[in-house]
Structures are given as structure tokens and as C-alpha cells.
Amino acid sequence: MHATLPRWRSALQVWRRNSLVWRRLMGPSLFINFGEPFLYMLGLGYGLGFFIGNSMDMPYLTFLASGILASAAMNIASFEAMYSVYTRMVPQRTYDAILAAPIEIQDILAGELLWCATKSVINGTAILIVASLLGAVHDWRAVFVIPVIFLIGLCFAGTALVMTAKAQGYDFFNYYVTLLITPMFVLSGVFYPVSSLPHWLQTVVQILPLAHAVDLLRPLVSGRPLSNAGLHLAVLVTYATVGYFIAAHLIRKRLLV
Amino acid sequence: MQNVVEMNALVKKFDERTVVQGLSLAIPAGACFGLLGPNGAGKTTTLRMLLGQSPLDGGSLHVFGLPIHEHARTVRRRTGVVPQMDNLDPDFTVAENLRVYGRYFDLPTVVLEKRLRELLEFVGLSDRADSRIGTLSGGMKRRLTIARALINDPELIVLDEPTTGLDPQARHMIWARLRELRTAGKTLLLTTHFMEEAERLCDELVIIDEGKLLEQGTPAALIRRHVEPEVLELRGQEENIRAMLAGLDGRLENVGDTLYYYARDARPATARLEKQLGTSFMHRPANLEDVFLKLTGRDLRD
Incomplete structure (x- = not known):
């Protein structure tokens, strides 16, 4: 396993490369990634919240905002680790260029993981600020949301990287989104308590990571x-860890032939 | 002189296909070394192994005296790479491409910024420092790729077909820069299938085909060893030409619509041909391409 542990200094340079690109495009990126969660909070938080009232021992907007924080972190990290990482790895040949420098696959992937999690945090922070402005945040401990979102980003990026390692094109990612991301979004307690689901489905949901992110x-x-x-x-x-190691193994087999 | 690269009985297999079959060669420090061969001869695979980007299936490979599989990072820290296909970062400007790449080598900012300016000057891109990659011509991209390969001030520079697809002006500029690097004491390893390029630049070269070494030597020595010094390229009725040159001690070869006449002295042949109308010919000294075609055959490769 020693070959899959990253050299952090190299990983940080990969992270830095991505953040430099992001700063270029930060306007549209923030708008897109932040617009949708904001819409959910506004529409469902107020609209659905009107009917639900206080039946959840907290205002529905608070309930929903915390779920949206988790699911937005999942979406942003997953999509970055699939579409963007694939773009850098295959059509753009960015990794080929990096691998001619004293940087190895595991450094690149560690840098990518850190970057995906960073992107989750950037957007999560924006959502958290808006949620507080809407009055949905009730505790100073909400500052710990930020490090937890970073971890959620690592978790979903690590998992998505395994898909990317095997992908032969962008279409492949549709399976992952349809079979895992969307079901998690709908079933993992973002919109309603998991306890309202049938028992067998609760078990399935507890095996997947998003419910745990929401519960934190x-x-x-x-x-x-x-x-x-x-x-x-x-x-x-x-x-996060298992995903990283599997992805590192698969991408090494894919690129170092 | 010490060898920068030493390959011994190198083997590489893709599934059942063996693409490098027991290749051995040594590249002395300070040389411009050419790796020549038709498409699919194993050139790029050999370079990838040399950079630690492709595991060996047999033999040994040392760069700077270090076994590559344990020291890939160290080797790449001291090496510059110009890949066959451009992989510049399209999201960045010319200067940013160099800056971001230099950071992969942990270069301190002061060193990096100084070298960045010098390299842009060296490849004639100073006035394009803030241009996006998409706005550059093919020749400019290639020059930038060469600048990028030099950002770590490498001892060894590996170039995979550095002038493929470029116009003559761009090619000559790149040749001039490579000669400067060679004069500055760098070791250059380049693959090419432009024989003119190899003849102009390389101190020594090997010709490989199907992953095996066919020949090795200086361009001049290879020409002396394998072909007669004078060549006539002839176009016209083959039977007529053969009849005209009958009895002369040269060698005739047919390639497509052209006959090649190789001889120690082509004057008796040219004397006869000048009397004959309807046959056009060109008289030239033998070159590396004649050697290459003789050794690797004239069949089309893909």
C-alpha cells in the first residue's frame, strides 16, 4: 500500500492548479451550484413548511436547510470528481502533463479529493450564510458545519473517483447519478425524517453515506x-478512504500501461 | 563519459503483443541521441518506460545511474519532457502554463519567475505571455511545450516527435533551439521519423523496428555503412530505364512510381540518361532516409 500514499506537497500543487482555474470561472460556478439549493430552501422551505408547521420539533426551514447543506456538498463533490476529473484525465490530457513532473498518480488523486472537498466547502459556506439570513440556523455550533462539509466532500469525491477511473465517456456517469446520487438525495432524510420510511428501506439508506452526513x-x-x-x-x-485507494489502484492501471 | 541513460534487454508487452523486445542502448551525457523507427516501432513506449510512466516487463533501465522503477520521481525532477501530443493547460495563459508547471517541481517563486521570463524569451513568446492557449498557432504551442519542459532546468530532455505537423519556419526555429540546448551541455533524446531532422541534430542514433534495435551509429557512419554515396531518383518507363542503365554496377530499387539508383559514382549513369528524353531524374547524395528505408523496408506502416 505504500505506493498509494500521496506526497502532500505535490497534492497541494494539484489542488492549487484546480483552484486557479476555478477562480477564473468562479462567477458562473457559484451561481449554478448555489442557485439550486437556494431554490429548494425558498420554495420547499416556505411552501412545504407552511403545511408541515412545527411537527418535526424544529422549523421545517431549519430541517430542510441542514439536509440541503449535506446534499449540496454531495452533489458538488460528486460532479467535480466525475465530470471535471474525467475531463482533466482523458480529453484534456492534464494528467499526462503532470505525470512528466515529479508527481505520481496518488498525489494527483489526493489533490483532486482535497479540491472537490474545498469546492463543497465554498458552496456550503454560501448556503449556510443564506440559511442564517433566512433565520434557519439556531446554534453557534453551526460553524462546525464547515469542517463536516469538507469531510462530506471527501467522502463523495472518493466514491465518485472510482466511477471516473472506470469511465469510458461522460454517459457512464448517468448510471451513478440515477442509481445512487438521486436515490440518496430523495431517501436520505434531506426532505423528511428517514424514520418515516419502511424498515427495509431505512436499512438500505443507513448503508449509504448521505444519511450519516445529514445526521451530523x-x-x-x-x-x-x-x-x-x-x-x-x-x-x-x-x-472517502476506500474510494481513494480503489480509485488510485484503478487509475494507475489505466494510465501507467 | 558517463551514460545518462542505460537500457539493458528492455522488454514491454501489451497483452500478448511484445512491443519492445530486448532493447539495449546507452546514451552518453551531452549527446543528442536519436531514436528512429517507423510508426509502431516502440519509440513512445520506450520513452514512457524511461520516465517511469510504464512498468517494465523485463530487462533493466537506469537513468542518471538510478533504477527507474524505484526512482521515477527523482528522475523526472531532473528531466524535461516534450510529449508527442500537446497537453498544455487550455484554462491558463502562456505564462500561467509555465508557472503552474514549475510549481509541480517545487521551484521557489523567485527562481520560477526569473526562469519563466528567460524561457519565454528563449522560445520567442515574451509578447504572448498573457495569451490564452487557444489563440496560439501550432508552432507557438510546440515552443511553449519546449519552454515548459525546460522549467526545471533539466539535465536530460526527452522529445517525442518535436516537429511533427509544423511548418518549415517553425521547424527550423525549434532545431536552432535544440542545438543551443545541446551546446549548453544538455543531453537530448528525441524520436522522429523526419530523417532530415535526425541527420541535422543527432550525434548518434539508433534505428528500431518492432521493438528491436536494427542499427546504431552516427548519421554519417550509418549512411557509409548501408548505402552507396550517390543516388539518382528516376521517373519514367521502368523497362526503358532498366535497359538504359544495363551493365552499370549500381543498384536499382523500385518504390511506388520512382526508381532509385544507388552507386559509388553516378556519372556514367547520368551521362546515359541525359541523352534520353522522357526520363526525369534527380542526382543527390545518399541520406539517412535511404538507410532508414533499406533497414525498415518499404511497406506502409500504420
Whole structure:
């Protein structure tokens, strides 16, 4: 396994490269990634919230905002790790260029993971600010949302990288989005408590990472007590780490032939 | 002199196909070394192995005296690479491409900025420092790629077909820069299938085909060894030409619509041909292309 541990200094240069590109395009990028979650909060938070009232022992807007923070982090990291990483790896040949420098596959992928998580944090911070302005944030502990979002970003980026490693084109990512991202978004407690699902479905949802991300963020935003934090963190870390190592192995086999 | 690169019985297989079959060669420090061969001969694969980008299936490969599979990072830190296909970063300007690439080598900012300016000067792109990559011509992109390969002040520069697809002006400019680098004491390893390029630049070269070494030497020595010094290229009725040159001690070869007449002294042949109408011919000294075609055959490669 020693060959898959990154050299952090090289990974940071890859991160820096991506952040430089992002700064170029930051206007449209922020607008797109932030617009949708904002729309959900506004439309569902107020619209649906009117009917739900206080039946969830917190305002629905608070309930929803914490779910949206988690799912937006998932979306941003997943899409960056699939579409953008694939673009750099295949059509743009960026990795070919980097691999002629004293940088190895594992450094590139570690840099990509850090970057995907950073992008989640940038957008998550913006959503958190708007959520507080809308009055959805009830606890100073909400500042810990930021590091948790970073971890959520690592988790979903690591998982998505495995898809990217195997992808032969962009169409391949549709399967992953349809079979995992969208079901998680709908089922993992973003819009309603997971406990309202049938038991068997709850079990499935608990195996996937998004429910754990939501369970970490919601208490921090609403001020309710946080439980099972160790388990939730462990699930996110496991997905991130296992994803990274599998992706590093697959991409090494793919590029170093 | 010490060898910068040493390959010994190098083997590379893709599935069942062996693309490099026991290749051995040594590249002395300070030389411009040519790796020649038709498409699919194993040139790019050999370069990839040399950079630690492709695992060996047999043999050994040392660069700067270091075994490549354990020291790929160190080797690449001291090497510059000009790949066959441009992979400049389209999101960045000319200067940013160099800056971002230089950081991959952990260069301190002061060193990097100074070298960046010098290299833009060296490849004639100072006035394009803030241009986006998409606005550059093919020749400019190539020059920028060469500048990028020099950002770490490498001892060894590996160039995979550096002038393919360029116009003559761009090609001559690149040749001039490569000669300067050679004079500055760098070791150059280049692949090409332009024989003129190899003849002009290389101190020593090898010709490989199907992953095997066919020949090695200086361009002049290879020409002396394999072909007669004078060549006539002839176009016309083959039977007529053969009849006209009958009895002379030259050698005739047919390639497409052209006959090649190789001889120690072509004057008796030209004397006969000048009397004959309807046959056009060109008299020239033998070159590396004649050697290359003789050794690798005249069949079309893909």
C-alpha cells in the first residue's frame, strides 16, 4: 500500500492548479451550484413548511436547510470528481502533463479529493450564510458545519473517483447519478425524517453515506443534541478512504500501461 | 563519459503483443541521441518506460545511474519532457502554463519567475505571455511545450516527435533551439521519423523496428555503412530505364512510381540518361532516409 500514499506537497500543487482555474470561472460556478439549493430552501422551505408547521420539533426551514447543506456538498463533490476529473484525465490530457513532473498518480488523486472537498466547502459556506439570513440556523455550533462539509466532500469525491477511473465517456456517469446520487438525495432524510420510511428501506439508506452526513449536520444547524457522531464520522471517512485507494489502484492501471 | 541513460534487454508487452523486445542502448551525457523507427516501432513506449510512466516487463533501465522503477520521481525532477501530443493547460495563459508547471517541481517563486521570463524569451513568446492557449498557432504551442519542459532546468530532455505537423519556419526555429540546448551541455533524446531532422541534430542514433534495435551509429557512419554515396531518383518507363542503365554496377530499387539508383559514382549513369528524353531524374547524395528505408523496408506502416 505504500505506493498509494500521496506526497502532500505535490497534492497541494494539484489542488492549487484546480483552484486557479476555478477562480477564473468562479462567477458562473457559484451561481449554478448555489442557485439550486437556494431554490429548494425558498420554495420547499416556505411552501412545504407552511403545511408541515412545527411537527418535526424544529422549523421545517431549519430541517430542510441542514439536509440541503449535506446534499449540496454531495452533489458538488460528486460532479467535480466525475465530470471535471474525467475531463482533466482523458480529453484534456492534464494528467499526462503532470505525470512528466515529479508527481505520481496518488498525489494527483489526493489533490483532486482535497479540491472537490474545498469546492463543497465554498458552496456550503454560501448556503449556510443564506440559511442564517433566512433565520434557519439556531446554534453557534453551526460553524462546525464547515469542517463536516469538507469531510462530506471527501467522502463523495472518493466514491465518485472510482466511477471516473472506470469511465469510458461522460454517459457512464448517468448510471451513478440515477442509481445512487438521486436515490440518496430523495431517501436520505434531506426532505423528511428517514424514520418515516419502511424498515427495509431505512436499512438500505443507513448503508449509504448521505444519511450519516445529514445526521451530523442537522443537530449542528438546529441546536438539537448530536448522537452517534463517531459512527457517522466513521462512515464518511471509510467511504472517502476506500474510494481513494480503489480509485488510485484503478487509475494507475489505466494510465501507467 | 558517463551514460545518462542505460537500457539493458528492455522488454514491454501489451497483452500478448511484445512491443519492445530486448532493447539495449546507452546514451552518453551531452549527446543528442536519436531514436528512429517507423510508426509502431516502440519509440513512445520506450520513452514512457524511461520516465517511469510504464512498468517494465523485463530487462533493466537506469537513468542518471538510478533504477527507474524505484526512482521515477527523482528522475523526472531532473528531466524535461516534450510529449508527442500537446497537453498544455487550455484554462491558463502562456505564462500561467509555465508557472503552474514549475510549481509541480517545487521551484521557489523567485527562481520560477526569473526562469519563466528567460524561457519565454528563449522560445520567442515574451509578447504572448498573457495569451490564452487557444489563440496560439501550432508552432507557438510546440515552443511553449519546449519552454515548459525546460522549467526545471533539466539535465536530460526527452522529445517525442518535436516537429511533427509544423511548418518549415517553425521547424527550423525549434532545431536552432535544440542545438543551443545541446551546446549548453544538455543531453537530448528525441524520436522522429523526419530523417532530415535526425541527420541535422543527432550525434548518434539508433534505428528500431518492432521493438528491436536494427542499427546504431552516427548519421554519417550509418549512411557509409548501408548505402552507396550517390543516388539518382528516376521517373519514367521502368523497362526503358532498366535497359538504359544495363551493365552499370549500381543498384536499382523500385518504390511506388520512382526508381532509385544507388552507386559509388553516378556519372556514367547520368551521362546515359541525359541523352534520353522522357526520363526525369534527380542526382543527390545518399541520406539517412535511404538507410532508414533499406533497414525498415518499404511497406506502409500504420
